[in-house]
Amino acid sequence: MQQKRNIQIIEWEDLDKRKFYSFGVFMTMAIRATVYPATLIRTRLQVQKGKSLYTGTYDAFRKILRAEGLRGLYRGFMVTTFTLISGQAYITTYELVRKYVSNYSKDNTLKSLVAGGSASLVAQSITVPIDVISQQLMMQGQGEHLTRFKVKPKMGAKNSVFFGQTRGIIGQIFAADGIRGFYRGYVASLLTYIPNSAVWWPFYHFYAEQLSKMAPSNCPHLVLQAMAGPLAAATASTVTNPMDVIRARVQVEGRTSVIETFNQLIREEGFWGMTKGLSARIISSAPTAIVMVVGYETLKKLSLRPELVDSRHW
Numbered sequence: 001m002q003q004k005r006n007i008q009i010i011e012w013e014d015l016d017k018r019k020f021y022s023f024g025v026f027m028t029m030a031i032r033a034t035v036y037p038a039t040l041i042r043t044r045l046q047v048q049k050g051k052s053l054y055t056g057t058y059d060a061f062r063k064i065l066r067a068e069g070l071r072g073l074y075r076g077f078m079v080t081t082f083t084l085i086s087g088q089a090y091i092t093t094y095e096l097v098r099k100y101v102s103n104y105s106k107d108n109t110l111k112s113l114v115a116g117g118s119a120s121l122v123a124q125s126i127t128v129p130i131d132v133i134s135q136q137l138m139m140q141g142q143g144e145h146l147t148r149f150k151v152k153p154k155m156g157a158k159n160s161v162f163f164g165q166t167r168g169i170i171g172q173i174f175a176a177d178g179i180r181g182f183y184r185g186y187v188a189s190l191l192t193y194i195p196n197s198a199v200w201w202p203f204y205h206f207y208a209e210q211l212s213k214m215a216p217s218n219c220p221h222l223v224l225q226a227m228a229g230p231l232a233a234a235t236a237s238t239v240t241n242p243m244d245v246i247r248a249r250v251q252v253e254g255r256t257s258v259i260e261t262f263n264q265l266i267r268e269e270g271f272w273g274m275t276k277g278l279s280a281r282i283i284s285s286a287p288t289a290i291v292m293v294v295g296y297e298t299l300k301k302l303s304l305r306p307e308l309v310d311s312r313h314w
Contacts, residue, residue: 009108009205010300012095020303021088027295028087031288032080037061037073038284040138045277046248047139047146050269057280068141076137079130079166086126091296094119094201112201120197124189129182131189132251136169139252148254149173177254185251188258192243196236204232204293225297229289237281242274244281 041060044053054060064072097115105111139147151168173181207228208221215224246261255261265273 010297010304011102012099014305015095015300015303016305017303020299023299023302024088024091025084027292027299028084029081031291031295032083033077034291035284035288036077036080038280040064040073040075042277042280042284043135043138043248043252044143044146045280046245047143047252048276049146053142053146057283060280064142072141075140076134079134079137082130083127086123086130089126090119090123093122108205109202112205113198116201117194117198120193121190124186124193128186128189132173132182132184133166133169135248135252136173137165140165147252148176181254184254184256185247188243188247188250188261191258192240192247195243196240199239200232200236203235204228204289207231222294222297225293226290229293230286233285233289234282237278237285241278241281245274245276248277 038057041054041057041064044064045057045060048054054063061073068075094115097118098111101111101114136147136149140151144150149169149172151165151172177184204225205228208225211224211227212219212221245265246258249255249261249265250258269276
């Protein structure tokens with residue numbers, strides 16, 4: 001009988017922090033650049049009324065590429081590079097909270113759930129203003145009639161299109177709503193991403209352990225983790241997508257009430273309105289999970305303190 005194996009988890013105290021943060025910035029940037037088009041498509045699908053603009057994920061991709069070119073799929077991307085800060089805050093909070101909870105419980109599911117939720121709380125406090133700006137930029141082009149703010153690129157300097165649109169959006173948000181406008185949808189974001197993160201990490205470890213029991217004994221742990229990542233992502237995305245639709249509408253349409261937005265969505269589009277953008281979300285989250293897991297686990301392996309390198313199975 002095949003002996004049961006456990007996936008070894010590299011904990012915070014095992015890491016060389018200097019290497020961890022240096023490699024982490026490059027990993028985060030690569031992930032965001034890879035999945036950004038799917039994120040933009042998901043946002044437009046969630047905000048549109050019914051199927052007024054696109055009939056689905058592939059239709060949106062085809063129409064955006066044809067009408068706006070490759071640059072259309074990366075509208076607002078430069079703004080999201082500022083989320084590198086929140087990405088590092090997320091990772092640090094997750095690892096530190098896991099370490100803290102381990103003083104009271106050795107249950108890996110509990111540690112992952114508490115740490116994942118806490119990390120998302122910290123990260124969203126930094127990310128929401130960036131999301132508010134980037135989502136308005138995402139909606140320009142074919143989706144500009146769905147948002148309150150519209151900008152025209154300024155001609156002139158080399159980067160005038162990017163900086164002109166970004167300044168325009170920031171100025172309009174501030175003029176309309178003040179500082180509070182940059183935190184529109186903050187509660188909806190917390191209600192989306194805290195559960196998403198709290199669900200993802202326990203399921204990630206759960207799927208990894210279950211796969212390890214079924215896989216051959218010589219199967220690398222990284223392969224099992226790469227398979228567990230998208231399974232966990234699909235699970236978390238399905239569970240939290242209804243709140244993600246509401247979050248997108250609150251932030252893009254300038255709404256103030258989560259409950260009112262939910263009631264209107266159900267009234268106008270029924271239950272299926274809560275599934276808007278789900279396929280695009282899974283399409284973006286699955287490869288994100290693979291890249292994140294492989295990158296993150298590789299990052300942790302590369303950041304191991306020298307004396308621990310030979311003690312971890314790869």
